[in-house]
Amino acid sequence: MTERPFLRTFTTPAALCALGFAAAMAAVLQYSLRAYVPGSLDPGGFTLANFADLLKPLYARVFFDTVVICAVTAVATLIVGYPLAYALVHIEQPILKSTLLVIVVTPLFLGEVVRTYSWIIVLGNNGFINSILLSLGLVEKPLQLMFTSFGVVVALVHVTLPVMVIMLAAGLSHIDRDYARAAESLGAGPIRVFLTVTLPLSMPGVVAGTTTAFAWTFSAFATPQLIGGGRVNMISNLVYQLGFASFNFPFAATLCVAGLALTAVVLGLLQIAARPLQKIKVH
């Protein structure tokens, strides 16, 4: 005991937490293999029927939509986030830099509900964008932005942006500036320096950011629920509806398990596809 003081005291609470969480995940797995008894909260016997139901067009469609929304959001967030991360790393003035940092980081702590609600006010039929367009006479009647995949993706990009920027900025800040200076001194223009030096060297950050953006979007619930309004459904919305509208907890659990498997596969593929890019290293 004198060699490793407090070992047992310090690890027991953590082990209990791990046990509790493992039990919760095991409960999901166990429910995913149980039959649904309509009208009862208790599940029936063990069956694989839930997993067979996943292939029904209705559910397969939601899976497909979810992956498309996550992929589009991840790529759009990357495109919007890269210039911001680049500016955050390269701006020299301290005041400008910390202002930008606060603007980027604050939304991260605001929570999904407040930010989604704000987007409802921006995108709604008598919301901000439509009021401007109508008063300028650019459109005759309000544009339908709410309850569309476009609206959902715009809000999701906004929700995911801070994480993406932080991860890209972490990657960019680790690049030695001397490489860019060397390229410049050899006569490369700014665009060429960026495309041949900075961009390839920032690839690890790009891969990490895109992966995280995908996983975050997959986990989003309030944004597709409120802005999609039932017309744009992601797996998270289906899980909630099944659980709290029809009390079909076994199938909700099946969707969770299948969703986890799907994310694992997609992220695994992304890592494999990115492997050649990550080999680009100078040291």
Add this chain to the structure above:
Amino acid sequence: MIPRSTYQRMLGWIGRITLICIVAFLILPAAVVTIAAFNDKPILSFPPQTWSWRWFARALAYDDFRHGFFNGLIVTAWSSTIALFVGAMFAFAIDRYRFPFKSLIEGILVSPLVIPHFTVGLGFLILAAQVGLSRGFAVVVACHVVLVLPFVLRSIYVSLKNLDQSYELAAASLGATPFRVLTTITVPLLLPGLVSGWLFAAILSFNEFTASLFVTSQRTQTLPVAMYNYVREFADPSMAALSVMYIAGTAALIAFATSFLGLGKVLNIEQTH
């Protein structure tokens, strides 16, 4: 051929305009919600014709928001404090010792980072039903502890890595018991890491929504859940007023964290992984 200096200036301007557009996109919702909060009319309209503070008064007086706020404080206080103790002790053990199942326990505790919150919420809901626990605060707190623990663990682990162990060795060689070394040397030196880890956990727990929606009941619903239910049922600007207060409160906390703890530290946490 455009001269090089003109070309570079042009690029600089394109960069600046792009940056301004992106920052505008980031700020837009907060700006719009602020304007909407001061609109006197009960329906949304831009620009507002008349202005008033009445939605702020209404949001503050609304029972569900008040209960949600106090429930949130209860859940946040318990879960972030428990997560701090559990996380700090375990981070210490990971940093210093080798013990059986070390990486397994660590792996399980960090996994909520990649598992969607709706799955975590459903898991705790089913587990609570299976062990016959009612949907009280205990389940909500347990769920939040698990969700914020990865952040606490990482933040304290980074502080431990930066800790100079020679102070502890010096104290021990002078005859201090392990307990005395821990309380008089290690914990005081770790204090900034402990405070930022706790603050981080508290902010995340207070704002947690998706898992809370699954594990809370009418009696235990936290503020984000109460706000979500309000948005689904009503369209008046009370919610906008509450959002403005929320944004102002969070910005103040961030400003506090920046000046006292260094926002860079929060980013360093992200950098190390």
